[in-house]
Amino acid sequence: MEYDVVIGLETHVQLKTKTKAFCSCSTEFGQVPNTSICPVCLGLPGSLPVLNKLALEFAVKTALALNCRIQRYFRFDRKNYFYPDLPKNYQISQYDLPVALQGFLEIEPQEGVRKCIEIKRIHLEEDAGKLIHTEGYSLIDFNRAGIPLLEIVSEPQINSPEEAYEYLLSLKEILRYLEVSDCDMEKGSLRCDANISLKKRDHFQLGAKIELKNMNSFKAVKDALAYEIERQSKLLDKGRILTQETRLWDAKEVRTVSMRTKESAPDYRYFPEPDLLPFVLEDSYIEKIKESLPELPYYKKHRFIETYGLSFNEARFIVSEKKLADYFELCVNLFPFPKIIYNWIVGPLMGELNERKISIEDINILPQDFVCLIKDVESDKINSLKAKEVLKKILDTAKSYAEVIKEESVIMISDSNILKGVVQKVLDENPKSVSDYKSGKTNALMFLVGQVMKKTQNNADPKIVQKLLKELLDGSV
């Protein structure tokens, strides 16, 4: 039997405000347990919450970037449930009047394949602490308690695990562009739950909604959804009727296991948080935030395709991080050959950065210098081998291009008269390679070029060297 798949995603994003949502404790990751705490985030008796203005600004920013309707009047509610990591045994969250409603996110997994996924709601809430289970007892670290979270709920309009993956990628890109969250699933700054139901093709009746939790990476989301489609299809094929439940993804065993059924779903007894008054947002406040929004990746990608002639995949890569796109564009403004710059960034530059495990944000070669380097290669002032050496040197020392060039006494030796002597010397020292070449082993030529380059500290123009070598070798037949 054929089934249609209906998926909705619920994403929790930690906002990277300096302080927590309702107190002034630091949100820094990885601090000594229970050192970033105060009466408010510990929920001590008598303490009261005060909303972090920046958290609200980040929420509005995100909502605007996701094309949402900002609620001019919103409030917080208490979600009541008992759990030791929840210091007050209720979470300050939002229920019927969240910050924003009804938006959409456009995904474009391949060239020409576009899809708009609607956002149902966005709301602000506080994170819980972290339980650390040990043999016989458990410990609680409240450093995380009270960190602002944004919950972004999609409409059930995602139809495959791949689309879910794309949705998360796009969402992450946008949130990182806005600089409101790191979206690092490993550090827990992005968490995602999914719900999935199957529907017989050409039938109207939607199957039971299965909620999936405990997915710790984008790939895990994709895998868990794929697993569920398979599991549910098999059951439905056998004529079984599914019931609503929550299941946990077990990445090790590659399967989902039931956590609770609908009957045991908790009643959170939501009611308006009396310690925080309802909020009223002025149009001017929203306008101001709107004006501060950067160009978003989707639009940047298409602009880069049109303006710079990049291919879909090239553009997609270069806009994946805002800093990368900015760097690219700064370079192109200085030297209007986008393809050449793209190749230099994606090739040598990214290679060096990856090797050094540094991100484009921490790069220490100025776009001006990077462009100078590329220009010099293009105008044969330096050969590309030497250029890569210089690039390494700049990245290692944070010196300017001019300084490194001077220090390394970089000059392109293209004078045949000077090179002839070196070439002759290399031929004399490598009789084996010479005879190899003469017996038809053309690889030997490249070896000899290499030797000449070495002798000239990579300063020789390799084209001239090759020409000279050929002349001498072929001439002496």
Place this chain on the structure above:
Amino acid sequence: MELNKLTAHQLLGLLKEGVIKSSDVILALKERIDVIDSQINAYVRKNEKIELSYVQNGPLQGLPVAVKDNICTLDLNTECCSKILEGFKPPYDATVISKLKSQGAYIFPLKTNMDEFAFGSSCENSCFGPAHNPWNLEYVCGGSSGGSAAAVAADEAIFALGTDTGGSIRQPASFCGVVGLKPTYGRVSRYGLIAFASSLDVIGPITKDVYDSALILSIISGYDPYDSTCVNLSVPDFTQNLSKDIKGIKIALPKEYFIEGLDKDVEQNIKEAIEVLKKLGASFTEVSLPHTKYAVATYYIIATAEASSNLARFDGVQYGLRINSFEGDSSLLQMYKTTRAKGFGEEAKRRIILGTFALAHGYYEAYYLRAQKVRTLIKKDFEEVFKEFDCILTPTSPTAAFKIGEKIREPLKMYLSDIFTISANLAGIPAISVPCGFTKKGLPVGLQFLAGYFREDMLLQVAYNYEQNTIWHKMKPKI
């Protein structure tokens, strides 16, 4: 001179002149407490060390203040008279406490008795046993700030802080013959007040006379960045206009408050008070607050709903009582259950269950949401009246103090003791109770004034004028 019998403003005069030191006052109180508090039980944890040599600069010159057991005091036990908060020492001061300290007050280390978590109208729901009425030890002192009112009435304190969620300052003040002021919601920071019902709770003074109430209100009021519900409004010196006469002031008498069930002696005292005020130039008109009859029901839904959530944090995990296991079961759930079963008293459990029910899925609309709508109507009733009138006069409670044990088994009867005070909390308006006489049995009766939002100045002015023309605030119990 028995310093403990004086008011704050009298003592401040003597301190300023250098006639006495604040340690003399503290010593006088300590001696008084040693002699009579075993009978009254206004204070709990009586073994806390009292600092005699407390020196403080500031307008209050080291004057001691008695603090209700639900207001957080740094490193000083704050237990809401509940077993579940046994040993809880807050790592911070409530904003009102910081303000008082910065003005030179001495925070009295013995905290005042109260109904557990402020749940009650008689101070009988305290894990430390009831506080007794200084006018007659067989009678209740009212609640929930019963200890604060009894301490002030029995001259065991110069003045005290109480909290008022549905009458918890005013009703015990009226039962004990002292002055109790409930400020406008938002006038005084709630930061550090262990919440009963967040949208109703207010901290206020319990004092020997109106002047002291004005004095203390001026100190504890004002904007607090740590309380989002606290209003950013400038605070006047409330003692400034007290003696301004009240000629031409228009006072409303809501007919819903002069009903059957109102004690005859109370009614008589109120009538006499009205005559006094008339002589001072106030005019009286009967008005209607039509939604008054829904106040008690509305109050008990909203208050218990909020309480059920506010008290969820008392679970044995971080602080207070923890009972790890029961009959060999040491699961987390069992720890929660046993700790809460043993830690909370009967009334606390009753209200948690009531509130949990009111918020439950499927009942929320019928109870909580409906109650909020009625609350809006009650507010509008008052707003209508205050368009025309300067204040409202009512009895504080339908009766004077009742006997200890008389109503404790009948929660509904007990709840009706707050019938005249609850509406002010639902509306958020300020109200004051001042002594206005005695019943034939010799128990004090209280008179309540209510005014519009942030019109404490009006309340205090009318109350002061009334007080200065009567003798009730000068009467002392014979204990």
